[in-house]
Amino acid sequence: DAMVIQNPRYQVTQFGKPVTLSCSQTLNHNVMYWYQQKSSQAPKLLFHYYDKDFNNEADTPDNFQSRRPNTSFCFLDIRSPGLGDAAMYLCATSRDRPGGGVEQYFGPGTRLTVT
Amino acid sequence: GENVEQHPSTLSVQEGDSAVIKCTYSDSASNYFPWYKQELGKRPQLIIDIRSNVGEKKDQRIAVTLNKTAKHFSLHITETQPEDSAVYFCAASITSGGSNYKLTFGKGTLLTVNP
Numbered sequence: 001d002a003m004v005i006q007n008p009r010y011q012v013t014q015f016g017k018p019v020t021l022s023c024s025q026t027l028n029h030n031v032m033y034w035y036q037q038k039s040s041q042a043p044k045l046l047f048h049y050y051d052k053d054f055n056n057e058a059d060t061p062d063n064f065q066s067r068r069p070n071t072s073f074c075f076l077d078i079r080s081p082g083l084g085d086a087a088m089y090l091c092a093t094s095r096d097r098p099g100g101g102v103e104q105y106f107g108p109g110t111r112l113t114v115t
Numbered sequence: 116g117e118n119v120e121q122h123p124s125t126l127s128v129q130e131g132d133s134a135v136i137k138c139t140y141s142d143s144a145s146n147y148f149p150w151y152k153q154e155l156g157k158r159p160q161l162i163i164d165i166r167s168n169v170g171e172k173k174d175q176r177i178a179v180t181l182n183k184t185a186k187h188f189s190l191h192i193t194e195t196q197p198e199d200s201a202v203y204f205c206a207a208s209i210t211s212g213g214s215n216y217k218l219t220f221g222k223g224t225l226l227t228v229n230p
Contacts, residue, residue, distance in 0.1 A: 033217070040223075041222070041223070042204055042220035042221060042222050042223050043159065043204075043220055045217055045218070048217060055217075090158065090159070102147075103149065103161050103164065104149075104161070104218065106158040106159050106160070107158060108157070108158050109158055
């Protein structure tokens with residue numbers, strides 16, 4: 001039973017051509033995250049939504065944008081992909097609770113190739 | 116912000132031996148410490164977590180210990196099996212909830228269990 005779904009699983013785009021990655025969840029979690037993971041590195045948080053509130057990491061390039069039209073869906077838009085943006089993009093969700101500290105559920109990821 | 120250091124970066128053990136991975140964190144306010152296992156090309160999956168009000172937690176062959184005074188926590192895997200081979204990430208949560216909730220990951224440990 002898929003809980004966090006990402007589409008597509010593999011995406012090839014051309015240098016500078018906008019691309020959108022999608023994430024959906026069936027968990028009804030209020031927090032959704034986007035991570036970038038390059039080979040042999042830890043996931044790097046790009047931004048997250050707490051309910052409808054968008055929280056951008058200070059070092060996330062302006063080239064990366066996100067939309068969350070409803071609780072279930074979240075999109076990652078890369079406006080002008082560069083070769084350095086080739087990576088695995090992971091979506092994750094969690095449900096906040098008093099006192100914090102809840103599990104993040106990761107999707108299978110979208111592997112982005114930039115040609 | 117929070118900084119998480121993880122050691123070693125690679126670990127090779129014989130099947131049946133124990134494996135220990137250690138992490139330190141910098142922010143004394145951190146109160147949640149999960150460990151994720153990531154097999155090649157797959158999503159990170161939570162294997163165990165510990166909260167700041169607990170010193171040790173065990174789940175079958177996996178255990179995690181936390182020393183809040185020293186600000187370090189460790190993952191212990193006993194009776195290792197080849198299927199334990201993966202990259203393991205520790206993480207720390209720096210908030211008690213709300214819109215700032217997020218994880219800071221260590222750089223990962225590549226564990227290889229040799230048959």
